[in-house]
Amino acid sequence: MSFKSDLEIGAQAEDKLLHKLRTVFPRSSRAEGLHPDFDIEIPELKKTIELKFDPRSQDTGNIVIEYFHNKPSAFSVSKADYWVIDTGVEVLWFTREGILDCILNEGMHPIKIHGAGDRYSKWVFLIPLQILRNYVNV
Amino acid sequence: MKPDRLRTLVKNAAEKIYYPQCLKHIEETMDKDFHALARATLIYYLPTKIAELPSKQERRDAINAIPETADPIHTKQFIVAGVKSIWSKRVV
Numbered sequence: 087m088s089f090k091s092d093l094e095i096g097a098q099a100e101d102k103l104l105h106k107l108r109t110v111f112p113r114s115s116r117a118e119g120l121h122p123d124f125d126i127e128i129p130e131l132k133k134t135i136e137l138k139f140d141p142r143s144q145d146t147g148n149i150v151i152e153y154f155h156n157k158p159s160a161f162s163v164s165k166a167d168y169w170v171i172d173t174g175v176e177v178l179w180f181t182r183e184g185i186l187d188c189i190l191n192e193g194m195h196p197i198k199i200h201g202a203g204d205r206y207s208k209w210v211f212l213i214p215l216q217i218l219r220n221y222v223n224v
Numbered sequence: 225m226k227p228d229r230l231r232t233l234v235k236n237a238a239e240k241i242y243y244p245q246c247l248k249h250i251e252e253t254m255d256k257d258f259h260a261l262a263r264a265t266l267i268y269y270l271p272t273k274i275a276e277l278p279s280k281q282e283r284r285d286a287i288n289a290i291p292e293t294a295d296p297i298h299t300k301q302f303i304v305a306g307v308k309s310i311w312s313k314r315v316v
Contacts, residue, residue, distance in 0.1 A: 158296030187309045
């Protein structure tokens with residue numbers, strides 16, 4: 087899948103989440119541009135969200151948590167209070183600490199993947215969805 | 225670099241426990257091109273080693289050895305959260 091279509095699909099997932107959030111928090115808004123710190127802001131709560139749309143997890147059984155892509159990236163640099171993972175069939179909410187708990191307590195090890203169209207390899211944790219669900223903490 | 229190699233090198237660095245010594249180990253054993261990757265990976269191996277320290281003072285000293293400005297951002301915050309998480313789940 088191309089970077090552009092990844093972006094488009096991610097934007098659709100953001101729209102869906104924003105629509106739900108706005109029913110309770112009308113000022114919820116999307117971060118402008120390619121914001122590295124978070125995707126969605128909830129001013130009423132002063133909280134931010136990183137949304138990860140990962141429908142491929144339905145086939146692979148794993149959620150990809152990226153932390154290095156030629157430089158610290160994604161999980162390493164996000165300032166979001168919450169990480170929301172949309173698998174296409176369920177939406178799971180985590181704090182960053184919840185995902186970190188999972189990586190540490192389940193003894194996860196980093197692996198290297200090379201996405202189509204990527205110039206550099208990405209270093210990620212592949213976390214089985216079944217395990218990650220135990221760390222939902224929001 | 226292959227993941228197994230990275231894991232081994234970073235685990236060995238984490239054995240040094242005190243962050244400046246961990247970085248020194250990384251710098252002495254790895255090519256410069258991989259230092260940033262190793263620093264970003266160290267976050268996931270160091271908490272276990274710090275949590276294994278026998279006394280609270282030693283754990284505190286190890287955490288205090290991590291600069292607030294360590295790269296990547298959140299390094300100290302992640303390691304502190306990781307140590308607390310591992311410590312809270314320890315079997316006594």
